[in-house]
Amino acid sequence: MRFWVTAAAMASASPAAFAVDYLSADQAAQLIFPEADHWDSSTLALDAAQLQALDAAGAKGRSARWELRTARKAGALLGWVLLDNVVGKYELISYAVGLDREGAIRGVEILSYRESHGSEIRLPAWRKQFVGKNASAPLRVGSDIANISGATLSCSHVTDGIRRIVQAVDVARRAQPAWAR
Template identity: 50%
Template sequence: MKPIHLATLAVATSTACSAFATQYLTVEQAQQVMFPDATAFKDANLQLSVEQMRQVEKLAGEPARSASWRVFAAYKGEAQLGYVVLDDVVGKFELISYAVALNPDASIKQIEILAYRESHGFEIKSPAWRKQFVGKTASSGLSIGDGISSISGATLSCTHVTDGVRRIAAIAQVMLKK
């Protein structure tokens, strides 16, 4: 085989592998979708202490995974509307980027899928599946089979996003609840 053919094959293969990646929303777009009345979003990044990480793990039933979390507080004038927390979880092989909007009481307002990079399981983007999270807290039905249904063909994506949202709900309970 000539070297030019190998280079062409390498380019075709790398293109085919990334052809499934879809960027649905930027962070700024997600903020506006989740808090349409907001006039400002301010950095409110969190740094969890060791004790807070233990509390999160206990509430979520999952490792806290990180002490640092990217968070934005949503405001309408001087009134705080809630928070937007950004996270990534592994689907089957690739990262799923998503955002969770939280009310001031630490309940889930909304979730949005920002980017999906897997070849299967993109159905988690459906409004019907994401709507299952609305109103839930760290202690109320945030598990597959207990308040959240799975989607056939997207089992790992559903499970991992649900676990991530439960972790964020626990962080909200520990760090953000008013």
């Protein structure tokens, strides 16, 4: 009888039972910019006009704020790491995107994955597809980003989130905020 109760409890467990935290935000930032010797934390916040520009760029803003870390070496700007979350199929996927000072993607790291399937997006080969792409790249699964069978929603949603971040930084940099200098 005890076996059946345990089996029933396990069968009814939510997909969140598969949650794995891989990296902290600081660890991801260090992986993306290992040469950085100083980090500033701030927030990228878009105003209404910038959100409209983001929408016009095809990256519908679902948030106007992102946690931002600015990487520097000997006082010189290297780039930024932005943190975000998207919903996979049911649960949140937390990730970090590193951009160089020209706005090109330097790296993508998966911080936490909570879904029961699709964690293959953590594979270096899939994440490496983003490196070097900027706001002019389509950043679309099936176009310039390959899909992973069994991880279609994770691939699509993370790619959409990365496109949104790249476009948001591109739009925000035009206003010459302090974090962009």
